[in-house]
Each structure stands twice: as C-alpha cells, then as structure tokens.
Amino acid sequence: MDEGDIAIMLGSQLIQTILNSAPFDEIKDLVKKTGAPVWYQDEVEGMSPLHAAAYVRRPDVAKFLIQEGAVWNAVDNLKNTAGDIALSFNDEETYTLIRDAGIRSEMLLGILASQNKPQPDSSSDPLDTSTSNVVQHTDDTAAGSTSAFLDSKLVYTVDEHGQSICKVKVKAQVPKLIIGEDGSEEKEEEIGTGIMKETVRKLTEGHPNEKEGLKVLNVGFGLGIIDTLFESLPTPPSQHVIIEPHPDVLAHMRATGWYDRPNVTILEGKWQDFVGPTSNHKSLEFGGFDVVYTDTFSEDYSALKEFFEQLPDILDGPGARFGFFNGLGATNALFYDVYTHISELHLADIGLDVEWSDVDVSTDDGEDRWGQSREYFNLPIYRLPVARMRDMSL
Numbered sequence: 001m002d003e004g005d006i007a008i009m010l011g012s013q014l015i016q017t018i019l020n021s022a023p024f025d026e027i028k029d030l031v032k033k034t035g036a037p038v039w040y041q042d043e044v045e046g047m048s049p050l051h052a053a054a055y056v057r058r059p060d061v062a063k064f065l066i067q068e069g070a071v072w073n074a075v076d077n078l079k080n081t082a083g084d085i086a087l088s089f090n091d092e093e094t095y096t097l098i099r100d101a102g103i104r105s106e107m108l109l110g111i112l113a114s115q116n117k118p119q120p121d122s123s124s125d126p127l128d129t130s131t132s133n134v135v136q137h138t139d140d141t142a143a144g145s146t147s148a149f150l151d152s153k154l155v156y157t158v159d160e161h162g163q164s165i166c167k168v169k170v171k172a173q174v175p176k177l178i179i180g181e182d183g184s185e186e187k188e189e190e191i192g193t194g195i196m197k198e199t200v201r202k203l204t205e206g207h208p209n210e211k212e213g214l215k216v217l218n219v220g221f222g223l224g225i226i227d228t229l230f231e232s233l234p235t236p237p238s239q240h241v242i243i244e245p246h247p248d249v250l251a252h253m254r255a256t257g258w259y260d261r262p263n264v265t266i267l268e269g270k271w272q273d274f275v276g277p278t279s280n281h282k283s284l285e286f287g288g289f290d291v292v293y294t295d296t297f298s299e300d301y302s303a304l305k306e307f308f309e310q311l312p313d314i315l316d317g318p319g320a321r322f323g324f325f326n327g328l329g330a331t332n333a334l335f336y337d338v339y340t341h342i343s344e345l346h347l348a349d350i351g352l353d354v355e356w357s358d359v360d361v362s363t364d365d366g367e368d369r370w371g372q373s374r375e376y377f378n379l380p381i382y383r384l385p386v387a388r389m390r391d392m393s394l
C-alpha cells in the first residue's frame with residue numbers, strides 16, 4: 001500500500017467513525033495518533049470529515065477538525081459545504097463554527113494578498129488579482145473575468161416579455177443573457193429591479209439633502225435600472241455621476257439620451273481610472289457624494305474591497321450613504337454569509353458601519369438577474385447593505 005492508499009483508507013475510516021457518532025477521543029486519536037487526513041473527501045459523495053461532523057450534528061468534532069486544518073469550504077458532489085449541511089439541520093452551533101472559520105481564513109488570505117499586492121505602476125491588471133478562495137475558480141468567461149467582459153460584445157434588446165435585457169456574445173457566438181430587466185409593470189417584482197428599488201429607497205429616504213437633490217455617484221450603468229430610479233426621485237439628483245467603461249454600454253447610454261440629461265456626468269472608463277491609487281485623472285474634482293453605489297459585473301471581491309478603501313475620500317462625511325450589489329458568493333448560503341460578514345468587517349476597518357436589510361427574492365419566477373450564463377443568485381434572501389461613515393466627532 002502506498003502513501004495515497006493509506007490516506008484514502010484512513011480518511012474513509014475517519015468519516016465512518018464520525019458518522020457512527022464515536023466518542024470524541026476516538027476521533028481525536030484517529031487524527032492525532034493514526035494520522036487520518038482531515039482534508040480527505042471520498043470519491044462517491046465528495047464527503048469530508050467536516051461534512052460528516054455536520055451530518056451527525058457534532059460541533060465538538062467540527063471545531064476539532066477545523067483546528068486540525070479541515071477545509072471549511074470544501075463542497076461535496078452535490079455542491080454542498082459542511083456549513084450548508086449544518087444549516088439544513090438548523091444546527092446553529094456547528095454552522096457558526098464553520099462560517100467563522102471561513103471568515104478567519106478569508107480575512108487572512110486577504111491580508112496575505114494585500115501584502116503581496118502589485119504596486120499601482122505594475123503592469124499587471126489589479127482587477128485580476130484575487131484574494132479569495134470562496135468562489136474563486138478559474139473562469140475566463142465574460143462572467144468571471146473583467147477583461148473578458150469589457151472586451152465582449154453587448155447587445156441591448158427586449159425579451160419575449162417586453163423587458164429590456166442585455167446579452168453578451170461569447171466566443172461561440174451564442175448570445176447569453178447576463179443583465180436583468182428594466183422594470184416593466186408586470187415584471188416589477190423581479191429580482192434585479194426589486195433589489196434596485198429597495199436599494200434606492202434605503203440610500204435616499206430621509207437623507208438630509210433629499211429635498212434639495214442628492215449628489216449621487218453610481219459605478220456600473222448596466223441597464224441603467226438604478227440610474228433611472230435615481231433620476232425618478234421626487235427631487236432628482238443635483239449631480240449624478242455615472243462611471244462606465246464598456247463601449248457598448250456607453251453607446252447605448254448615448255442612444256438613449258443619458259449624455260443629454262441635465263446634471264448627469266458620464267465618466268467613460270473603469271472606476272479605477274477615476275478614484276484610488278491607479279487613477280490617472282487627478283485633476284477631476286471628486287468627492288462630496290451624498291450617495292455612492294457600485295455594481296460592477298465580473299469584478300471580484302478584491303476589487304470591491306479596493307473600492308471600499310476609496311470611500312472616505314468620496315463620501316460626504318457621516319450623513320452620506322454607500323451601497324453595493326451584494327451578490328458575491330450568492331450561489332451558496334455559507335459563502336454568501338461569509339462574504340457578507342467579511343465586507344462588514346472590511347467596511348468597519350475603514351470607518352463605515354453597515355445596516356443590512358433582508359429582501360425576499362424567493363418569489364421571482366425563475367428568471368434571475370444574470371440569466372443562464374452562470375448561477376449568480378439562487379438564495380431566497382438578498383442581504384441589502386447600506387453603510388455610513390462613523391461620526392468620529394461623537
């Protein structure tokens with residue numbers, strides 16, 4: 001028997017022992033004394049010892065396995081993590097242990113990645129650096145890579161329900177749906193529009209400058225759902241800046257009159273061109289926004305975190321509000337929870353407190369915001385963030 005066979009045998013034995021609800025010391029000895037690998041996943045189901053601990057609702061075993069290096073985000077062959085299994089049993093203690101292991105691990109990876117981060121003048125594309133292993137896998141499609149997306153051809157059209165959609169042409173020249181709808185009446189409750197409506201409400205309602213017109217920055221026009229909602233406020237924004245890099249989106253904006261709207265300024269390029277360390281538009285007078293929102297399809301969490309870091313410079317102090325499309329990790333309840341917590345921690349680090357609201361998106365009729373090209377959001381609840389600068393004078 002070679003080393004691999006021994007690891008398989010011991011790994012299987014560890015899973016079986018956990019599933020048999022063996023005493024803690026027996027499980028511990030198998031790992032510590034016999035050397036059973038905690039990272040093992042069986043071939044038939046993809047089950048790991050951590051999955052097994054979740055199945056038999058053993059937080060003591062889960063805690064031990066995590067301490068010994070169990071992989072918190074390993075998915076079985078049905079794409080469930082151990083955390084999903086704990087959640088399905090309503091086993092909050094085991095679920096929280098696994099989720100917190102995920103948060104620790106992702107935070108640590110984030111710190112390591114930022115220490116190794118290329119400098120702004122580096123030739124590599126900062127958007128393509130990833131700090132995360134939560135949903136990170138090689139994905140060179142337009143959905144998963146910023147550069148592939150920005151190079152792809154977009155077509156604005158109307159679907160069979162009369163709703164505006166945007167398609168991206170992929171290599172095989174098969175158009176795929178990527179961006180949601182425009183809020184025609186009968187589609188009002190669909191996921192993208194519903195979320196954007198609630199986002200605009202939370203970002204603007206009761207804002208001290210609401211009545212005189214807010215100064216708004218939106219990053220990523222897409223179908224213009226959120227920008228249209230901002231423009232439809234009882235008092236439209238006094239200044240409405242939109243940052244958008246995709247040439248086809250810009251052409252669509254031009255054709256639909258966005259360039260001619262009073263108080264609307266369109267900045268052609270990526271947000272990185274206008275704010276932060278890679279910005280080469282130092283002359284632009286940025287900052288002082290009452291409301292900032294970002295939703296940049298195909299960028300990853302490291303880019304979002306980088307955007308967070310620019311907020312103190314662009315928000316107009318404590319009264320100002322910030323929102324972002326909270327869709328990362330949303331193919332899986334555990335990953336979504338981990339990302340939600342990590343973004344809250346990172347925002348807190350830079351002095352912003354987040355309030356989360358739950359938006360029920362379970363009633364959508366199966367057509368999601370991003371369509372069929374990748375499963376983006378298949379959770380019943382969207383966690384909507386609104387962050388505000390902490391008032392340091394208090």
Ligand SMILES: C[S@@+](CC[C@H](N)C(=O)[O-])C[C@H]1O[C@@H](n2cnc3c(N)ncnc32)[C@H](O)[C@@H]1O
Nearest residue numbers: 220221222223224225226246270271295296297
């Ligand atoms: C999902 S859409 C935004 C949808 C929008 N929230 C709405 O309500 O219709 C994402 C947009 O972000 C743009 N985008 C991608 N990367 C960007 C970047 N680095 N800076 C600014 N915009 C970006 C894309 O071209 C696309 O138009």
